Amino acid sequence: MHSPTTSGPLPRDIQTVVVGGGILGLCVAGFLAEEGREVAIIDAGRPEGTTTNAGSLHVQMQSRFMRMHPDQVPALESGLHLYPKAVEFWFELQRHLDADFGLKASGGLMVAESREQLDFLAKKAERERSLGLDSKILDRDELDQIAPYLGPAVVGAELCADEGRLDALKANTALRRWVRRVGVMVTGETSVDRVSRDGGRFKLDTSRGTVRAATLVIAAGPGSLTLAEPFGLTLPVESEPLHMNITEPTDLFIGHLVQHADRMITVKQLSSGHVVIGGGWPADLSPSEDYAAVRLSSIIGNTSLAQHIVPAIGRLRIIRTWAGINTPTGGPGILGPIHGAPNAFLAIPGEAGYTLGPLSARLVADTVLGRRPTEDLAPFSPSRFR
Amino acid sequence: MKIEFEGEALEACPGESLAATLTAHGIRSFRTTERGAERGVFCGMGVCQDCLVEVDGKPNQRACTVKVDRPMKVRREGSGRAPAASGPAAGRPPITIEEIPVERPQVLVVGAGPGGLAAAYAARLAGAEVLVLDEGSAPGGQYFKQCSAAGVAPPDAQHQEGRRLIDDVLGSGVTVRSNASVWGAFRPLEFAATKPGGSFLVQPEQAIIATGAFDRGWPVPGWTLPGVMTTGAAQTLWRTARRLPGKRVLIAGNGPLNLQLAVELVAGGADVVAVVEAAPAMGVRRVREIAAMLANAPRLVADGVRYLSTCRRAGVRLINGSVLTSVVPHSGGLRATIAGRETASFDVDVVCLGYGFHPSNELLRALGCEHAFDPEQRRLVTVRDTRGKTSVDGVWALGDCTTLGGARVGQAEGTLAGFAAARALGCALSAEAVRLEAQAAADAARHRRFQRALWRMYRMDESLRVRPTGDTVMCRCEEVTYGQVEAALAEGATSPSEIKQETRLGMGRCQARYCGPALETFLAEQTGRSQDETSGFAPRVPVKPVSVGDLSNPAGA
Numbered sequence: 001m002h003s004p005t006t007s008g009p010l011p012r013d014i015q016t017v018v019v020g021g022g023i024l025g026l027c028v029a030g031f032l033a034e035e036g037r038e039v040a041i042i043d044a045g046r047p048e049g050t051t052t053n054a055g056s057l058h059v060q061m062q063s064r065f066m067r068m069h070p071d072q073v074p075a076l077e078s079g080l081h082l083y084p085k086a087v088e089f090w091f092e093l094q095r096h097l098d099a100d101f102g103l104k105a106s107g108g109l110m111v112a113e114s115r116e117q118l119d120f121l122a123k124k125a126e127r128e129r130s131l132g133l134d135s136k137i138l139d140r141d142e143l144d145q146i147a148p149y150l151g152p153a154v155v156g157a158e159l160c161a162d163e164g165r166l167d168a169l170k171a172n173t174a175l176r177r178w179v180r181r182v183g184v185m186v187t188g189e190t191s192v193d194r195v196s197r198d199g200g201r202f203k204l205d206t207s208r209g210t211v212r213a214a215t216l217v218i219a220a221g222p223g224s225l226t227l228a229e230p231f232g233l234t235l236p237v238e239s240e241p242l243h244m245n246i247t248e249p250t251d252l253f254i255g256h257l258v259q260h261a262d263r264m265i266t267v268k269q270l271s272s273g274h275v276v277i278g279g280g281w282p283a284d285l286s287p288s289e290d291y292a293a294v295r296l297s298s299i300i301g302n303t304s305l306a307q308h309i310v311p312a313i314g315r316l317r318i319i320r321t322w323a324g325i326n327t328p329t330g331g332p333g334i335l336g337p338i339h340g341a342p343n344a345f346l347a348i349p350g351e352a353g354y355t356l357g358p359l360s361a362r363l364v365a366d367t368v369l370g371r372r373p374t375e376d377l378a379p380f381s382p383s384r385f386r
Numbered sequence: 387m388k389i390e391f392e393g394e395a396l397e398a399c400p401g402e403s404l405a406a407t408l409t410a411h412g413i414r415s416f417r418t419t420e421r422g423a424e425r426g427v428f429c430g431m432g433v434c435q436d437c438l439v440e441v442d443g444k445p446n447q448r449a450c451t452v453k454v455d456r457p458m459k460v461r462r463e464g465s466g467r468a469p470a471a472s473g474p475a476a477g478r479p480p481i482t483i484e485e486i487p488v489e490r491p492q493v494l495v496v497g498a499g500p501g502g503l504a505a506a507y508a509a510r511l512a513g514a515e516v517l518v519l520d521e522g523s524a525p526g527g528q529y530f531k532q533c534s535a536a537g538v539a540p541p542d543a544q545h546q547e548g549r550r551l552i553d554d555v556l557g558s559g560v561t562v563r564s565n566a567s568v569w570g571a572f573r574p575l576e577f578a579a580t581k582p583g584g585s586f587l588v589q590p591e592q593a594i595i596a597t598g599a600f601d602r603g604w605p606v607p608g609w610t611l612p613g614v615m616t617t618g619a620a621q622t623l624w625r626t627a628r629r630l631p632g633k634r635v636l637i638a639g640n641g642p643l644n645l646q647l648a649v650e651l652v653a654g655g656a657d658v659v660a661v662v663e664a665a666p667a668m669g670v671r672r673v674r675e676i677a678a679m680l681a682n683a684p685r686l687v688a689d690g691v692r693y694l695s696t697c698r699r700a701g702v703r704l705i706n707g708s709v710l711t712s713v714v715p716h717s718g719g720l721r722a723t724i725a726g727r728e729t730a731s732f733d734v735d736v737v738c739l740g741y742g743f744h745p746s747n748e749l750l751r752a753l754g755c756e757h758a759f760d761p762e763q764r765r766l767v768t769v770r771d772t773r774g775k776t777s778v779d780g781v782w783a784l785g786d787c788t789t790l791g792g793a794r795v796g797q798a799e800g801t802l803a804g805f806a807a808a809r810a811l812g813c814a815l816s817a818e819a820v821r822l823e824a825q826a827a828a829d830a831a832r833h834r835r836f837q838r839a840l841w842r843m844y845r846m847d848e849s850l851r852v853r854p855t856g857d858t859v860m861c862r863c864e865e866v867t868y869g870q871v872e873a874a875l876a877e878g879a880t881s882p883s884e885i886k887q888e889t890r891l892g893m894g895r896c897q898a899r900y901c902g903p904a905l906e907t908f909l910a911e912q913t914g915r916s917q918d919e920t921s922g923f924a925p926r927v928p929v930k931p932v933s934v935g936d937l938s939n940p941a942g943a
Contacts, residue, residue, distance in 0.1 A: 151477035152477055153477065169887055169890070172887060173887050173888050176878075176884075176887075177877055177878075180877075180878050247934070248446060248895055248931060249420070250445070250469055253469075263480075272890075273420075294926075294927060296483060296570065296572050296576065296578055296587075297482070297483040299570070299578075299927070299928075299937065300481065300482065300483045300486060300585070300937055300938075301480070301481070301482050301483060303934045303937050303938065304478070304480045304481045304482075304934075304937060304938035305480040306934065307477065307478065307480075307934045307935065307938050308477055308478060308479060308480040308938075309477075311477035312469040313469075313934050314477070314478070314933070314934050314935035314938060315444060315445060315469035315933070315934075315935060316445075316446075316469060316933070316934055317446060317895075317931035317932055317933045317934070318928055318931065318932050318933075318934060318937070319894070319895050319897070319928070319931045320893070320897075320926050320928075321926060321927055321928070322926065
């Protein structure tokens with residue numbers, strides 16, 4: 001989609017510049033502007049949408065990630081306590097903005113198709129409970145009580161009570177309105193090519209000219225890698241293009257965020273009745289690597305798996321597919337001040353970035369404002385990549 | 387044959403569309419939207435997704451494309467009942483793309499209208515192996531659509547001309563597969579499709595895209611009401627099933643197809659109260675255009691003269707220089723109001739809208755074929771050479787999906803593209819083929835000259851464009867009004883993508899086919915920004931909604 005006019009005037013000199021207008025950048029900018037800071041967002045693409053969020057509220061550890069990166073599980077567990085708080089914070093933000101994000105935390109089910117998978121889930125649930133999560137195992141009879149829409153192949157599931165979904169479209173729209181209302185300048189289609197120190201300020205060379213700022217927040221997802229280099233950081237961030245599908249709307253019949261113990265999938269039904277099917281199937285990066293394109297094999301494989309787990313989906317039609325870019329960090333997020341570079345901050349949420357977005361942004365905004373954040377940010381410190 | 391609609395038994399004619407059956411029984415509202423609005427047949431060709439009904443428990447079936455071939459139980463589509471989990475398709479084992487059968491014809495033609503059929507015939511004549519995929523239940527496309535209902539009136543001249551072309555193609559050894567919806571195109575050259583048996587892929591050496599066009603919307607208050615349909619939809623009811631869209635009909639639009647429809651409906655016994663044409667009356671000032679048309683296609687001019695005299699004889703009022711401005715429900719029917727040179731209201735059953743066409747270029751754009759923007763027609767034009775070669779290797783395009791030229795131009799361009807694609811495969815052309823190719827080049831040029839003169843004559847006064855009110859629907863699927871778009875602009879949204887996010891405009895089943903162009907025009911007016919080839923919404927797959935059940939089921943041989 002082309003968006004020729006999201007680019008407002010580029011500020012020349014500003015108190016705080018946030019690079020990246022995704023969920024992190026929007027929220028950091030909004031929180032800072034609410035405290036009277038003069039803030040501008042610069043986004044290379046279209047704010048709140050270049051990398052497209054799908055709206056899952058993840059709390060339990062995603063089996064996809066555990067399978068792909070078993071070595072990173074301990075690191076991931078160190079940040080797990082943030083997930084239920086992050087979901088709680090979404091509700092708080094919705095109240096704060098007096099908006100409707102289509103939030104629903106009616107629980108997430110990770111389904112198993114075999115004894116072996118169910119045993120894996122049982123161990124996972126036990127670990128998660130010890131870390132403070134509300135997780136339990138349900139057998140098929142119990143599932144029939146709460147999730148009659150599941151197919152006959154499902155033998156049981158892990159239920160994580162705090163999971164759910166939101167309508168990313170509604171949330172992003174409300175957030176965009178909010179940041180505009182509190183006076184954030186939003187400039188799209190402007191790439192930041194280089195960041196350097198210029199006296200006591202930061203100098204940003206952009207595709208549309210130079211911007212100077214006293215405070216710099218890097219919230220550019222995979223683009224943060226090059227932006228953080230001048231500060232001596234080598235971030236393990238990656239571009240992971242992911243594929244998504246959405247069906248036509250129907251009556252609400254899928255009450256949970258549905259995942260699978262051994263396969264890549266998320267299924268959820270938005271408040272609008274559309275069923276969103278995703279969960280980590282690959283998309284392709286364009287040659288310029290600035291946008292992602294859908295992949296035929298993912299459309300087939302992903303939707304076919306969805307109708308296997310939730311058979312009624314077979315009756316629905318896919319009306320749209322899209323691709324977004326996930327930013328894995330090899331563990332928990334990268335949040336907080338860059339040591340040795342006063343007034344420079346990083347804000348990358350890590351796995352399940354949309355779920356963690358607003359809370360992560362609040363924590364970073366607090367450090368920018370010189371306050372003590374409500375969570376210990378030591379496990380998330382950028383310094384670990386120096 | 388009898389079908390059941392909401393428990394009521396209805397007599398149907400085997401082979402006709404479900405939309406034709408329901409219309410014949412005076413049923414115009416097929417479903418209720420999320421916001422409680424009524425909808426029925428609009429495009430009549432499977433594009434708008436407004437005529438959705440539930441057939442034998444299967445939700446969201448397009449009544450205009452479902453053929454009545456068995457007794458069926460039909461229900462109105464509510465605001466979306468949850469789909470039933472049972473049925474033979476329930477919970478198939480998951481598949482991967484490797485299980486989907488792949489066909490590798492030398493030439494794939496998408497679309498079996500006049501252009502696609504001509505292309506297939508030419509490519510086959512030159513020796514290529516050709517597969518044609520078409521979404522319709524029978525070849526012919528819109529212009530050569532055949533009568534599908536059993537035992538109705540004998541075919542007319544246009545049916546017969548189409549029949550000859552179809553028979554030529556079938557007799558030449560081309561494989562034509564109907565009911566095959568190509569829902570996606572992927573680089574470098576792969577097509578994803580479904581047929582009733584399931585999913586299949588096509589990886590041709592050469593692809594010829596002949597997907598035609600669809601009727602443009604005319605967003606005025608009431609344009610979504612049941613009984614308001616495109617001229618193409620009304621013509622399809624008549625030409626495929628000899629069903630009238632209603633008894634009293636108003637036709638409003640721009641172009642000669644509206645006159646042809648009036649003549650056909652009059653012959654069927656309808657009371658066509660008026661044909662409201664946006665272009666000014668054709669007087670002596672038009673002598674140059676008329677001369678050019680006569681020189682290039684005298685038969686088509688003769689058809690036009692015949693249409694006019696038939697209308698006059700039947701008492702159909704011909705009103706020029708005026709447009710439809712609103713439709714409201716009125717005592718069981720509709721009250722349509724026009725303005726311009728003449729202001730009037732008509733009480734009718736049906737209003738037909740024929741305000742031109744929009745190219746179905748989704749597959750071409752998905753493949754990355756270069757397009758240019760035509761500011762006068764406010765639409766994209768596929769960049770290609772005189773033989774239909776696009777900017778993407780192995781992709782040829784012709785006819786109305788590239789730029790509007792009508793069936794004759796499409797047919798001639800089809801012949802050229804078919805031969806050119808065969809040449810690209812290394813086929814040698816016989817002397818006869820070379821002669822046909824030269825003939826097609828001359829025909830294409832001649833019919834383009836005719837079209838240019840025709841559209842100069844039919845050029846409408848731009849000041850007649852209706853300024854929609856705030857409560858006029860812009861996006862039919864998501865029920866987004868002009869007022870909501872204005873509010874989004876006031877909130878600071880500026881680009882189509884921001885308006886999409888704010889309002890959900892363009893995110894529905896039809897893939898922004900109607901609201902996309904309407905939004906572009908509106909934004910150009912509101913912001914003074916000019917449109918170009920990068921304006922508007924990028925095409926997304928699937929280009930038509932595709933059922934997950936079909937996707938998950940490898941098609942049998």
